[in-house]
Amino acid sequence: xxxxxxxxxxxxxxxxxxxxxxxxxxxxxxxxxxxxxxxxxxxxxxxxxxxxxxxxxxxxxxxxxxxxxxxxxxxxxxxxxxxxxxxxxxxxxxxxxxxxxxxxxxxxxxxxxxxxxxxxxxxxxxxxxxxxxxxxxxxxxxxxxxxxxxxxxxxxxxxxxxxxxxx
Amino acid sequence: xxxxxxxxxxxxxxxxxxxxxxxxxxxxxxxxxxxxxxxxxxxxxxxxxxxxxxxxxxxxxxxxxxxxxxxxxxxxxxxxxxxxxxxxxxxxxxxxxxxxxxxxxxxxxxxxxxxxxxxxxxxxxxxxxxxxxxxxxxxxxxxxxxxxxxxxxxxxxxxxxxxxxxxxxxxxxxxxxxxxxxxxxxxxxxxxxxxxxxxxxxxxxxxxxxxxxxxxxxxxxxxxxxxxxxxxxxxxxxxxxxxxxxxxxxxxxxxxxxxxxxxxxxxxxxxxxxxxxxxxxxxxxxxxxxxxxxxxxxxxxxxxxxxxxxxxxxxxxxxxxxxxxxxxxxxxxxxxxxxxxxxxxxxxxxxxxxxxxxxxxxxxxxxxxxxxxxxxxxxxxxxxxxxxxxxxxxxxxxxxxxxxxxxxxxxxxxxxxxxxxxxxxxxxxxxxxxxxxxxxxxxxxxxxxxxxxxxxxxxxxxxxxxx
Numbered sequence: 001x002x003x004x005x006x007x008x009x010x011x012x013x014x015x016x017x018x019x020x021x022x023x024x025x026x027x028x029x030x031x032x033x034x035x036x037x038x039x040x041x042x043x044x045x046x047x048x049x050x051x052x053x054x055x056x057x058x059x060x061x062x063x064x065x066x067x068x069x070x071x072x073x074x075x076x077x078x079x080x081x082x083x084x085x086x087x088x089x090x091x092x093x094x095x096x097x098x099x100x101x102x103x104x105x106x107x108x109x110x111x112x113x114x115x116x117x118x119x120x121x122x123x124x125x126x127x128x129x130x131x132x133x134x135x136x137x138x139x140x141x142x143x144x145x146x147x148x149x150x151x152x153x154x155x156x157x158x159x160x161x162x163x164x165x166x167x
Numbered sequence: 168x169x170x171x172x173x174x175x176x177x178x179x180x181x182x183x184x185x186x187x188x189x190x191x192x193x194x195x196x197x198x199x200x201x202x203x204x205x206x207x208x209x210x211x212x213x214x215x216x217x218x219x220x221x222x223x224x225x226x227x228x229x230x231x232x233x234x235x236x237x238x239x240x241x242x243x244x245x246x247x248x249x250x251x252x253x254x255x256x257x258x259x260x261x262x263x264x265x266x267x268x269x270x271x272x273x274x275x276x277x278x279x280x281x282x283x284x285x286x287x288x289x290x291x292x293x294x295x296x297x298x299x300x301x302x303x304x305x306x307x308x309x310x311x312x313x314x315x316x317x318x319x320x321x322x323x324x325x326x327x328x329x330x331x332x333x334x335x336x337x338x339x340x341x342x343x344x345x346x347x348x349x350x351x352x353x354x355x356x357x358x359x360x361x362x363x364x365x366x367x368x369x370x371x372x373x374x375x376x377x378x379x380x381x382x383x384x385x386x387x388x389x390x391x392x393x394x395x396x397x398x399x400x401x402x403x404x405x406x407x408x409x410x411x412x413x414x415x416x417x418x419x420x421x422x423x424x425x426x427x428x429x430x431x432x433x434x435x436x437x438x439x440x441x442x443x444x445x446x447x448x449x450x451x452x453x454x455x456x457x458x459x460x461x462x463x464x465x466x467x468x469x470x471x472x473x474x475x476x477x478x479x480x481x482x483x484x485x486x487x488x489x490x491x492x493x494x495x496x497x498x499x500x501x502x503x504x505x506x507x508x509x510x511x512x513x514x515x516x517x518x519x520x521x522x523x524x525x526x527x528x529x530x531x532x533x534x535x536x537x538x539x540x541x542x543x544x545x546x547x548x549x550x551x552x553x554x555x556x557x558x559x560x561x562x563x564x565x566x567x568x569x570x571x572x573x574x575x576x577x578x579x580x581x582x583x584x585x586x587x588x589x590x591x592x593x594x595x596x597x598x599x600x601x602x603x604x605x606x607x608x609x610x611x612x613x614x615x616x617x618x619x620x621x622x623x624x625x626x627x628x629x630x631x632x633x634x
Contacts, residue, residue, distance in 0.1 A: 037343075112339055118380075
């Protein structure tokens with residue numbers, strides 16, 4: 001059966017030591033992570049940050065918005081083809097403005113979906129956590145099998161953790 | 168509580184306790200102020216109901232001035248809304264350090280002022296329910312669809328896009344702070360924040376998305392921000408029949424004017440936040456200093472556009488246009504309004520901002536920012552009304568427009584309404600982004616150069632790959 005350990009640190013250097021220690025003890029990089037109440041510089045804890053595909057979302061959204069708006073603006077004008085002042089039925093300039101707004105709107109909506117998806121939210125079962133993380137403590141969390149529990153706990157303790165929780 | 172850690176940075180616990188003092192507890196002034204505002208807001212709704220019953224006859228609108236105080240106020244609030252993205256997006260992209268305590272307030276101001284602006288065409292329309300036929304893409308029995316060639320149709324599309332985008336932008340930036348609230352509440356409130364925080368734990372993946380996503384959304388919102396007030400300006404600029412409206416310079420002129428008025432409104436709001444919630448450690452004189460410097464540049468650019476607009480109008484020697492400008496600048500009562508507009512919009516505040524003593528004096532910044540917005544409201548009034556009120560050939564009725572007390576009250580109502588919404592928001596969500604504030608403490612330090620100790624800010628840079 002697997003268990004989760006959360007070590008709480010006040011000093012970022014100690015948290016980074018714990019992360020290094022876990023890596024050196026042979027734990028796979030996907031099994032442990034660091035939790036903070038504020039963004040730290042990337043790599044401050046030697047943590048693993050997976051690649052993301054966020055930028056595909058706005059591009060996809062923009063294509064959808066552009067297509068829908070092109071259809072909407074064209075179809076509504078063609079649906080009532082009243083020629084005014086001898087001008088073409090399709091008013092390109094006006095269409096471009098509506099299409100621009102709808103393209104941007106769709107890109108923004110898809111970006112937000114992308115941010116939430118790539119953050120792996122909503123996270124219904126967040127796992128082991130401590131409210132003190134949002135007041136300055138740094139949490140190092142690892143999920144291990146029973147036989148590795150002591151080894152992982154020792155690494156975190158020896159790195160100078162203030163407190164350890166096991167669930 | 169320990170205010171600073173051993174490296175002289177504000178502790179995160181202290182930041183939470185101070186910046187959540189209006190959310191986790193209620194300031195003494197909050198209930199009386201909200202009650203008073205609620206009273207005025209309810210009266211506004213009653214008056215709106217009366218206007219619906221008796222029609223637009225209760226206003227001063229009549230031939231030939233059909234667009235008056237309501238439309239002026241609509242443009243004014245759209246202008247104020249430009250604060251949010253100007254501050255939040257541009258400063259986020261340029262990584263301006265002083266943005267941190269300002270961004271949330273600016274974003275909220277954007278949302279509530281835009282929502283209020285959207286109400287004004289409804290009030291102005293008289294038969295409010297008929298807006299549905301103007302906006303919603305529907306196929307009526309006669310097969311008529313909304314006319315996409317009209318800026319009056321483009322306008323709500325642009326504003327709705329901006330409002331939706333700004334709200335989503337605000338929500339994404341709120342998620343880490345919602346987690347802070349989740350960790351500090353109990354009972355029903357904890358459940359509420361737990362749902363909204365979406366299970367945020369603060370792992371590196373989530374923080375990376377917060378930072379990258381923030382910049383991405385900023386980049387997407389900027390073009391929308393420019394388009395919104397450009398399209399609002401086209402409500403007037405594409406109308407060839409009204410002198411003073413038909414100007415090609417209107418789009419950038421409106422955008423820069425909106426930034427001037429919006430950033431000034433942020434200054435007003437920040438001063439109120441500092442006084443009301445006592446956030447002296449977070450909203451500091453140097454933030455007002457930075458905003459005043461920005462405003463000086465923006466205001467001067469705006470003044471340039473104001474004179475260009477006048478210059479282009481008279482350069483063509485078109486007699487009706489010159490007659491209109493003469494009326495706008497030299498004839499009573501327009502000349503008085505024009506003078507107040509110039510004094511409050513530029514001549515009084517900007518020279519004041521040239522002095523550091525003024526820029527770092529919160530009371531003076533507060534009052535000068537109020538002056539700017541009086542001027543900017545008058546600017547919109549002077550653009551919209553005189554062109555309609557001037558006697559034109561073949562027009563059999565004309566008269567100067569005098570807004571009724573009804574319209575003045577609805578203008579007053581809009582200020583009460585926006586303030587009320589902000590105060591209600593402040594009881595549920597933090598007005599200053601906590602995580603941004605904490606991030607600034609992580610990245611700040613001080614170094615010794617010779618005998619001087621200099622405060623520094625570190626910035627994360629992408630590593631360049633070597634060949």
